Amino acid sequence: MVDHTRIILVKNELKESTSACKSLKLQSFIMPINSEWCGVIVPNEDDIEKIAQSISKRTKAFTFLHEHVEDYGWYYQLYLEGKQVASLYMNYVEDDDHIDNANLPLLESIALSPSHLEKLDRCLQADYAGDEYYLLNLFREAFQFQDIQYLSYDSIEDLDSAHLEELKIEFLMPFVKTANFADHVVGLFQKPLQQMDFILETELFADSHVRFNRIVNDFLFTVVFDRSEKSRLRVNLLTPYTDNHIYRLLEDAGLALTFSYQNKKELNELLERHGYLFIKRANEFVTENPVVMGDVDKLYEERLHSALKKYGFEQAEFPPNVIKNGGIISYRKEDDVTLLFKHHPGSASIEPIIIYEGKKYFISQIVKYHSQSLNLQLQMGEYVYFSFRNEHEFFQTIDRLIHCIEWILQTGIDRVVI
Known part of the structure; x- marks a missing residue:
């Protein structure tokens, strides 16, 4: 598998980066990387430098934009309070490296393992041709970024729910101000659910009750978001087959959830925090557990x-x-x-x-x-x-x-x- 890593790395607490991404209305995945850094992964190819710059400005924290394409090369750009303060580009294919603005003394001051950057500095002052991948490893080890390998928006979209939970990855949707619960649910989840072949059910559409249907082999599966009971949010997967074992199985798989909330803000936060992982789990369950019937x-x-x-x-x-x-x-x-x-x-x-x-x-x-x-x-x-x-x-x-x-x-x- 060829490594394509493309990630924004922010030197602050996850909560602060999450708040910054929400305020910037970024669709993104966000996750902890280590004790000092968290990662933000966005889909927009054209604006990624502006996004990294904006996150740095909003958080007032050091922010790396880092990419590695195994067959071509790697780079980092470091921002602080919206200004680029360091950059380095390594090209595996052509003699087109840019190392003059590497600013390794600054990187050493914020690294978790500065000695690796000292090695990187010595290599850059010598003939490092052929060692570009070794230099990448030194950079990653200096900040304990070894686990970011293969992380990009496309690769995370393909991860199953177990891996998302294991990596503590949260999906963030741009906040859209809506008048009611149903519109907010549709705004958050209609697009990803459509990609999973779930279609919004319009006949039973109501402010308190939103359903998305997926038909597999002529049998109906339904994702339900329901706040019809006061101060309670229920999120369920309804299957075409029903028995006591299935009920327990859905509960154990996190596909029959009930949350309490006090106000609209808490309700929206519950949807944003738990919704994407839920629909990911639901889609996996449907795909793995279809009804298979012949002509009987x-x-x-x-x-x-x-x-x-x-x-x-x-x-x-x-x-x-x-x-x-x-x-x-x-x-x-x-x-x-x-x-x-x-x-x-x-x-x-x-x-x-x-x-x-x-x-x-x-x-x-x-x-x-x-x-x-x-x-x-x-x-x-x-x-x-x-x-x-x-x-x-x-x-x-x-x-x-x-x-x-x-x-x-x-x-x-x-x-x-x-």
Whole structure:
């Protein structure tokens, strides 16, 4: 992998640099580098020198603009309070180095390991041809910048959420003054979410509730930002499959979060601090956990038909491609009992319903209420789901559903409905 490092390095606390970037309305990644320096990484190629200069002026701190392209060369520019006070350029390809303004005595006064700069100075006063990469290492070691290798905006965008958390990288968006919560969420996250194939849902768009949808293999995943509950922000990933295990998995993965806030400023700070990493994690989860289903309608129909026929049920309706397109499968019995198997478009679950004496009962609720009789191991607050992520899980779910229906019919509908 060829090293392309392009970073602004600021000699102050991370909090101060973050404040400066926000006040300058910079879209950037920011991270700690070591005990004295932090890094700011921006996407704008044309204005990067002006950006480094502005950060230096705003923070009143020493600020390096540093770039290394492995096949071409490296350089640093050092700024203080908006003025360039040192620079050095090394070219690997042509004899076009610029070392007269290196100002190594100044660099030695702020370095964590000045002895490496003394070596660098001695090399520059001799014939250093062929040693340009060694000089780069001396510069980085002097400031403990060894870990900045490969860091650029493009490379950080490609990092997964685990690496972002490990490196303590925070994503900063330019602050845009907006009238409400929904506009602020859209301003912050619509563009990166679009790059992840999530689309803003406009039908349910409201000031307190913003949703972005991504469809994978015809199944729907949704990122939700919700402040409908007073002084609480909920950020969730909704999946097309739902069960108690998935709920715990999403919580453990940081994809079901609740924050408290006191005012609009705290709310915006929560969004800006946690939002980007959340959507990064959500996109990874969706990519790694799609619903994968083939054409199973025929086998589905055969299983239901053979299981329900012996109880006197006849198939009334079985729409084609029901799992992906949605629809209601229905079976009826002469004594006014109807079984419905409802599929919602984009959902990988079955909503089974029994209609008895003109009343509708959800089989999941019946099963939950009688969970001990059915030997179901449910924890406090857990629900009963008939969901799936692939063909194997789908047929396991069908068998479990048929077992529950048979128990209801054998026990007597009138004895178990609630």
